[in-house]
Amino acid sequence: xxxxxxxxxxxxxxxxxxxxxxxxxxxxxxxxxxxxxxxxxxxxxxxxxxxxxxxxxxxxxxxxxxxxxxxxxxxxxxxxxxxxxxxxxxxxxxxxxxxxxxxxxxxxxxxxxxxxxxxxxxxxxxxxxxxxxxxxxxxxxxxxxxxxxxxxxxxxxxxxxxxxxxxxxxxxxxxxxxxxxxxxxxxxxxxxxxxxxxxxxxxxxxxxxxxxxxxxxxxxxxxxxxxxxxxxxxxxxxxxxxxxxxxxxxxxxxxxxxxxxxxxxxxxxxxxxxxxxxxxxxxxxxxxxxxxxxxxxxxxxxxxxxxxxxxxxxxxxxxxxxxxxxxxxxxxxxxxxxxxxxxxxxxxxxxxxxxxxxxxxxxxxxxxxxxxxxxxxxxxxxxxxxxxxxxxxxxxxxxxxxxxxxxxxxxxxxxxxxxxxxxxxxxxxxxxxxxxxxxxxxxxxxxxxxxxxxxxxxxxxxxxxxxxxxxxxxxxxxxxxxxxxxxxxxxxxxxxxxxxxxxxxxxxxxxxxxxxxxxxxxx
Ligand code: TNX
Numbered sequence: 001x002x003x004x005x006x007x008x009x010x011x012x013x014x015x016x017x018x019x020x021x022x023x024x025x026x027x028x029x030x031x032x033x034x035x036x037x038x039x040x041x042x043x044x045x046x047x048x049x050x051x052x053x054x055x056x057x058x059x060x061x062x063x064x065x066x067x068x069x070x071x072x073x074x075x076x077x078x079x080x081x082x083x084x085x086x087x088x089x090x091x092x093x094x095x096x097x098x099x100x101x102x103x104x105x106x107x108x109x110x111x112x113x114x115x116x117x118x119x120x121x122x123x124x125x126x127x128x129x130x131x132x133x134x135x136x137x138x139x140x141x142x143x144x145x146x147x148x149x150x151x152x153x154x155x156x157x158x159x160x161x162x163x164x165x166x167x168x169x170x171x172x173x174x175x176x177x178x179x180x181x182x183x184x185x186x187x188x189x190x191x192x193x194x195x196x197x198x199x200x201x202x203x204x205x206x207x208x209x210x211x212x213x214x215x216x217x218x219x220x221x222x223x224x225x226x227x228x229x230x231x232x233x234x235x236x237x238x239x240x241x242x243x244x245x246x247x248x249x250x251x252x253x254x255x256x257x258x259x260x261x262x263x264x265x266x267x268x269x270x271x272x273x274x275x276x277x278x279x280x281x282x283x284x285x286x287x288x289x290x291x292x293x294x295x296x297x298x299x300x301x302x303x304x305x306x307x308x309x310x311x312x313x314x315x316x317x318x319x320x321x322x323x324x325x326x327x328x329x330x331x332x333x334x335x336x337x338x339x340x341x342x343x344x345x346x347x348x349x350x351x352x353x354x355x356x357x358x359x360x361x362x363x364x365x366x367x368x369x370x371x372x373x374x375x376x377x378x379x380x381x382x383x384x385x386x387x388x389x390x391x392x393x394x395x396x397x398x399x400x401x402x403x404x405x406x407x408x409x410x411x412x413x414x415x416x417x418x419x420x421x422x423x424x425x426x427x428x429x430x431x432x433x434x435x436x437x438x439x440x441x442x443x444x445x446x447x448x449x450x451x452x453x454x455x456x457x458x459x460x461x462x463x464x465x466x467x468x469x470x471x472x473x474x475x476x477x478x479x480x481x482x483x484x485x486x487x488x489x490x491x492x493x494x495x496x497x498x499x500x501x502x503x504x505x506x507x508x509x510x511x512x513x514x515x516x517x518x519x520x521x522x523x
Contacts, residue, residue: 022499023139024506025123026482027177027489035138037101041125042133046078053081055245056106056114063122064134074103079121081106081114093179093247094144097121099136109144112247116143116177123175126506147442149405149457150488151180151251152481154473157187157262158283159464160229161473166239168470172478172516174246176485180459181243182251182317185231188261188280188288192230193252195303198267205262206230208279214426222281236310244312251369252311255319256300257290257353264288270296272327272334283465285322292328292337292349301360314367315384318357321371323350351377358383369405372397384456391444398447398454406458411440412484414476415463418519427476428466434521438483438497460484471517478511478518479504 023032041064048071049057057068060079074080080103087094087109094109095117106121108114120141125134152173154161161169170181185193191205207228213220231239236252243250261280264271271277272291280286290296307316325346328334338349350373358368358380369384372393381401387394387408394404406412409430416430442458460481467473486500504521511518 022502023124023141024127024503025120025141026500026503026507027145027486028494028496028499028503029120029141029143030491030494031140031142033140033142035100035140037138039099039101039104039136039138040133041079041104041136042077046075048073048075048078048080050082052083052111053106053108053114055111055247056081056108056118058245059115059118060121063118064125074105077103079104079106081108081118083108083111083114085109087113089142089144091144091148093148093177094142095120097139097141097143099124099139101138104136112179113144115174115247117141119175119177123506123510126510145177145489146491147455147457147488149180149459150178150485151182151405151457151459152178152477153182153184153253153407153459153461153463155184155187155462155464155467156192156229156231157184157190157464159468160190160192160227161470162229163231163235163239165470167242168514169473170239170243170246170248171514172481173248175510176482177489178481178485179248180251180457181248182253182459184253184255184317184463186253186255186262186319187259188286189283190228190230190279191262191266193236193254193307194230194232195306196233197302197306198299200266201263201303202230203266205266205279208262208281210281212282215429216282216284233306233310240311249313249315250311251313251315251317252307253317253319253369254300254303254307255321256357257292257350258321258323259286259319260290261286261288264290267299270299272331285324287324287326289323289327290353291331292334292353297353297356300357304357304360308364308366314365315369316361316366317369317386318354319371320350320354320374321388323373325350347377349377350374351379353377354379354383375400375402388461391446394455395444395446398444398451402454403456404454405456406442406444407461408440409461411437412458412460413463414460414480415466418476418480425472425475426466428463432480434480434483435497437480438487438495438500440484440487441492442487458484458488474517475519478516479507479521482507 047066047068049068050072061068084107092110093112095113096107097117098105106117191201195201210222240250265279328346354374361368372387384403385397386405390408397404415428416432417427443452
């Protein structure tokens with residue numbers, strides 16, 4: 001009797017999970033209700049987009065080679081995309097997509113929702129194999145994200161990425177409904193953003209004289225080739241604009257007070273020793289950090305002023321990670337400053353530094369984000385914490401009232417190896433296979449429901465010490481970032497790894513046509 005019950009249950013579950021009711025969409029939508037019949041999208045079909053849904057209209061127009069006309073009435077045998085703020089689905093990014101034999105309708109709660117509905121439709125059309133004509137199964141999809149922060153971090157300091165490549169990467173984010181591009185613009189090995197008030201930041205700080213070959217422990221020496229690159233402010237404005245049109249928010253990061261060697265190489269007065277140093281040519285944690293003088297804080301606030309004028313993002317990242325205290329300990333000036341501020345521990349100087357930036361950003365209507373070390377020096381709850389050393393920092397931060405982005409190295413560091421074997425090429429180390437990314441839950445189970453509300457979402461990190469080119473970047477990012485997109489969007493109880501792998505086939509086809517060097521996944 002009991003066995004029979006289990007069998008019936010298993011059969012019912014198998015039916016629910018069967019490919020017949022699964023749709024080839026990543027991230028897997030919240031609710032999929034199949035209906036009778038098919039819709040045939042013929043060449044020359046009409047595509048109508050409301051003014052507020054123009055971005056969705058453009059995406060569909062490009063994908064299906066149809067001309068979008070403005071309007072709000074569904075054309076017979078065609079596609080209509082509109083925005084309807086009264087849509088009864090949670091959040092700002094929700095949409096409803098209905099495919100019926102007579103036509104297709106996408107309704108977004110906002111322009112972003114409409115855009116995501118369009119992305120879903122484009123993926124559904126990938127299932128159709130007949131050339132020229134696309135057959136789409138009738139269905140009703142109601143969908144919205146689990147988290148508002150779904151992103152990727154590009155480290156353009158260790159290795160630079162050309163502007164045109166950033167555009168492609170934004171397309172790749174948007175198609176998987178990701179909405180944050182965190183640009184790590186400065187670090188010890190290169191300053192990559194033009195600052196008009198301080199031109200030496202890029203004149204000197206954007207070029208290192210050479211780069212280490214292989215891992216440090218291999219002792220293969222250096223390549224003897226200068227390496228450089230930076231974005232002009234005009235470049236960055238173009239990137240911001242391109243991202244905005246695809247509902248991706250660009251969050252800039254200016255590292256402080258550590259990971260500052262390139263800036264100190266350009267302006268030695270920002271350092272603690274007065275010595276002339278070079279832009280770094282090796283990886284790891286560096287002892288040269290910004291000093292804590294008022295003039296340096298002001299210098300960096302001037303930098304931030306220019307950053308704010310380029311990036312409309314509410315969130316501005318100031319780094320804060322890996323700050324060795326040695327130079328402050330040894331500096332009479334830093335010690336005098338500590339005394340003057342009434343601080344006891346050297347680490348409180350770190351806290352002071354970050355708090356000054358937090359105040360500065362808040363006065364300008366922005367919000368500071370920092371890596372989890374910012375908790376150690378003491379920072380106001382207004383600061384958002386990016387938890388990278390596992391979940392620990394995120395849990396502590398959420399409990400003390402900070403907003404949190406989960407970026408733990410255990411599950412979101414895509415500079416780690418994804419498989420073992422020589423064909424993987426060189427990576428920083430570690431091991432993070434696809435399935436482990438997929439299993440990640442950005443809400444640590446330790447958190448109470450009230451605390452869990454602080455988790456804004458998650459993002460994948462592409463630290464680039466060992467990622468020298470767009471090709472390698474794509475190999476490391478895809479499909480792991482795609483698994484993370486589903487983690488960030490799809491309700492926990494709708495996640496299913498076997499189904500994900502199945503749906504990945506359609507992504508792979510699309511990546512191939514876009515020239516993406518993804519890592520093929522064996523089934
Ligand atoms: C730690 S994560 C760093 C980066 C490195 C990365 C390599 C973090 C906030 N700091 O500077 O690139 O490890 O995995």
